Amino acid sequence: MSSEVSAMLLQFRVKNYKSIGEEIVIDLTAGRGQEHPNFLIDQNGVKVLPVISLYGANASGKSNVVEAIVTMFENITFSTTYRGEKDNPLTIPFLFDANLSSEPTEMEMFIALGETEYQYGYVVNRHSVIEEWLYYRKLSKNKTKNYIIFERTNSEISFGSKFEKLAVYSDFITNKFLALSFLGNLNNEKNPEYTQIFNNIFSWARDNAIWPRAGVINPALLMMKRDSLQTFNDSILQFVQEFDPCIEKLKIEKEVNSTGNTSYRVLTQHNGTLYPIEIESTGTKKLIELYLTLFISLNRRQTTLVFDELDTYLHPLIIRRIVAMFHNKEVNKMNSQLITTSHNLITMDKNELRRDQIWFVEKDDRGFTNAYSLASFKSTEEEIRSDMVYGKHYLYGRFGAIPYTNIKGCK
Numbered sequence: 001m002s003s004e005v006s007a008m009l010l011q012f013r014v015k016n017y018k019s020i021g022e023e024i025v026i027d028l029t030a031g032r033g034q035e036h037p038n039f040l041i042d043q044n045g046v047k048v049l050p051v052i053s054l055y056g057a058n059a060s061g062k063s064n065v066v067e068a069i070v071t072m073f074e075n076i077t078f079s080t081t082y083r084g085e086k087d088n089p090l091t092i093p094f095l096f097d098a099n100l101s102s103e104p105t106e107m108e109m110f111i112a113l114g115e116t117e118y119q120y121g122y123v124v125n126r127h128s129v130i131e132e133w134l135y136y137r138k139l140s141k142n143k144t145k146n147y148i149i150f151e152r153t154n155s156e157i158s159f160g161s162k163f164e165k166l167a168v169y170s171d172f173i174t175n176k177f178l179a180l181s182f183l184g185n186l187n188n189e190k191n192p193e194y195t196q197i198f199n200n201i202f203s204w205a206r207d208n209a210i211w212p213r214a215g216v217i218n219p220a221l222l223m224m225k226r227d228s229l230q231t232f233n234d235s236i237l238q239f240v241q242e243f244d245p246c247i248e249k250l251k252i253e254k255e256v257n258s259t260g261n262t263s264y265r266v267l268t269q270h271n272g273t274l275y276p277i278e279i280e281s282t283g284t285k286k287l288i289e290l291y292l293t294l295f296i297s298l299n300r301r302q303t304t305l306v307f308d309e310l311d312t313y314l315h316p317l318i319i320r321r322i323v324a325m326f327h328n329k330e331v332n333k334m335n336s337q338l339i340t341t342s343h344n345l346i347t348m349d350k351n352e353l354r355r356d357q358i359w360f361v362e363k364d365d366r367g368f369t370n371a372y373s374l375a376s377f378k379s380t381e382e383e384i385r386s387d388m389v390y391g392k393h394y395l396y397g398r399f400g401a402i403p404y405t406n407i408k409g410c411k
Helices: 062-081 161-172 179-183 192-213 226-243 282-299 316-327 390-395
Strands: 008-015 024-027 041-043 046-048 051-055 105-113 116-124 129-138 147-153 156-159 249-256 262-270 273-276 304-307 337-342 358-363 369-373
Touching: 008 046, 008 062, 008 337, 024 062, 024 369, 051 062, 051 316, 062 105, 062 179, 062 192, 062 304, 062 337, 062 369, 105 192, 116 192, 129 179, 147 161, 156 161, 161 179, 161 192, 179 192, 192 304, 226 249, 226 282, 226 316, 282 304, 282 316, 316 337
Parallel strands: 051 337, 051 358, 304 337
Antiparallel strands: 008 024, 008 105, 041 046, 105 116, 116 129, 129 147, 147 156, 249 262, 262 273, 358 369
């Protein structure tokens, strides 16, 4: 199985997950806006957004949107290990509606791998998989023909004509886990071409499920060659010193406990003396832990990072700096993506983000979470212009997604 897969998220769709009742779609392909064309990543003629930022009031459902994305990554990665509803359920439906609480959840992703686009999705409840599908087509800005890899209803699975040899595994796939989870773990040495697609999508989902949750040093960093590790050490020190010049040096130490388990800890140097990272401020600790993930994504592996409230404990200028890193092709060498929620408006600015990169999340009077981009507003002289001060008009309630709905729009 390939451990490093280059893939990008083009679109995510979810229905009936936590506060998300009706379907919402998060689109990471560029709209028609002409601003900042240098931000965009060209994937076989399709222009892809490297960053989107979601804004909205507290309890609007921002966290549930990004959590839904990570939940799909995790279900792909771990569903074969689930042992019932209490142990990692496949989903949590909208609970405050008598009908929806007993209805299944639907999730779907459109993924670009090289010159091919994959459409993968499933319908699940807390107990079982109801439907699952995987299609592919040539990745293009124009409409191209879809081909079936597999379609599934409960435990009945059928494969497309090019993948019929995989039917021998049908009896092993139950409705308790996703077929992609099973097939993605196969190592078919006799017919690798039949399982490589599953391996690639599974590996991509697995990496994205793990990296965004990195709160400690990921062992993968310590597996680098010595020159790569030195590059990492120099890079993180330079980054941290931009915001805390009092840190002279960073050191990573490997520890093995009495049971043989390995862990790693970070030490910071002040005035020639090393101290445990615990003495540092909450913001500095988050900055260091965050950079461990950023370094891999920007330099080693193409990922789609999903962070809830990236701005917590971090200065606005640090958030601006991180967003700029993903937009800079010399820094973002792997063409990785960043999806984050935020209350800080420093990047809600025409110089920092395109209109299709700014998303708003709010609840309607039924308690359903809705999501829409700034680009969905009409771009006319009377309405939304590309040179508008977005943050000011957002706070005045012009775009919705604020706590106080009685504020009049700004003129």
